[in-house]
Amino acid sequence: MAPLVRIASAKQPGDVEALARLLVDAVDGGASVSFMAPLSLERAEAFWTSCLADPATVVVVAEDAGEVVGTVTLHLVQIENQPHRGEIAKVLVLRSARRRGIATTLMRAVEAEAVARGRTLLVLDTVSDSDADRLYRRLGWIPVGSIPNYALFPDGRPCPTTVFYRDLS
Ligand SMILES: CC(C)(COP(=O)(O)OP(=O)(O)OC[C@H]1O[C@@H](n2cnc3c(N)ncnc32)[C@H](O)[C@@H]1OP(=O)(O)O)[C@@H](O)C(=O)NCCC(=O)NCCS
Numbered sequence: 001m002a003p004l005v006r007i008a009s010a011k012q013p014g015d016v017e018a019l020a021r022l023l024v025d026a027v028d029g030g031a032s033v034s035f036m037a038p039l040s041l042e043r044a045e046a047f048w049t050s051c052l053a054d055p056a057t058v059v060v061v062a063e064d065a066g067e068v069v070g071t072v073t074l075h076l077v078q079i080e081n082q083p084h085r086g087e088i089a090k091v092l093v094l095r096s097a098r099r100r101g102i103a104t105t106l107m108r109a110v111e112a113e114a115v116a117r118g119r120t121l122l123v124l125d126t127v128s129d130s131d132a133d134r135l136y137r138r139l140g141w142i143p144v145g146s147i148p149n150y151a152l153f154p155d156g157r158p159c160p161t162t163v164f165y166r167d168l169s
Contacts, residue, residue: 003062003069003102005109010052018068019051019059020044022092027154029095032127037154058117060110062093062102069097072106074114074122084169086119091132103132107139111168120169125150128160141166 008015020041027039035044051057056078062070070093077085088110093102114122126132128146137143141164150161 001064003064003105005060005062005105007113008052008059008061008071010049015061015068016045016048016052017041019048019061019071022068022071022094023047023090025094026092030154031092032151032153032159033090033092035154036152036156039154058110058113059090060106060113062106062109064097064102069094070102070106072103072110074110074117074119076117076119084119085121085123086114086117088122088124091124091126091135098131103135104139107135111166115168120167122166122168123163124165125161125163127151127153128162133162136164139166 058074075087144163149158
């Protein structure tokens, strides 16, 4: 069955904790998603609390049987001459729920949400030649190029990053 997709909220009981569990699971799994290992649940909760408090940040979650199993964030760029641009971040699916199309559903949903908010040019970056890199290419995102040693994996190894964009206008 297709997951239920909705916008997360600080007022929704359990959202911050569920998002934190997703982030910790991704870091534990070795994903390069801004944080080094080990990532505590408390630190992850502080991160999502500030995201949900930011009016320029839209956090979308996917639920399966009442459990949050995936998320994606849309940052509404606040630069005066880029009112049409958004940035996608933190595309995370629980390791136990991967390869079932949840990220695909989330990306379609966040693209629709971006267009609804007038954000027709989206950018993101991800580890080159990763699961996510394949996902974005499959969904029509255009790779701009790869930057060596851009970020670190949670264990400290450097990783190359590919920058993508998607024009939804
Ligand atoms: C990248 C990530 C979000 C993908 O999530 P996902 O829900 O597994 O993605 P999907 O299920 O939509 O697609 C993944 C694969 O499953 C396949 N798939 C999708 N639905 C399927 C189904 N019903 N049955 C079998 N396979 C399926 C897809 O074809 C795809 O195959 P590929 O990897 O060989 O190209 C996930 O691996 C993740 O959270 N990684 C760690 C965090 C990370 O690196 N995020 C990116 C940061 S920018």
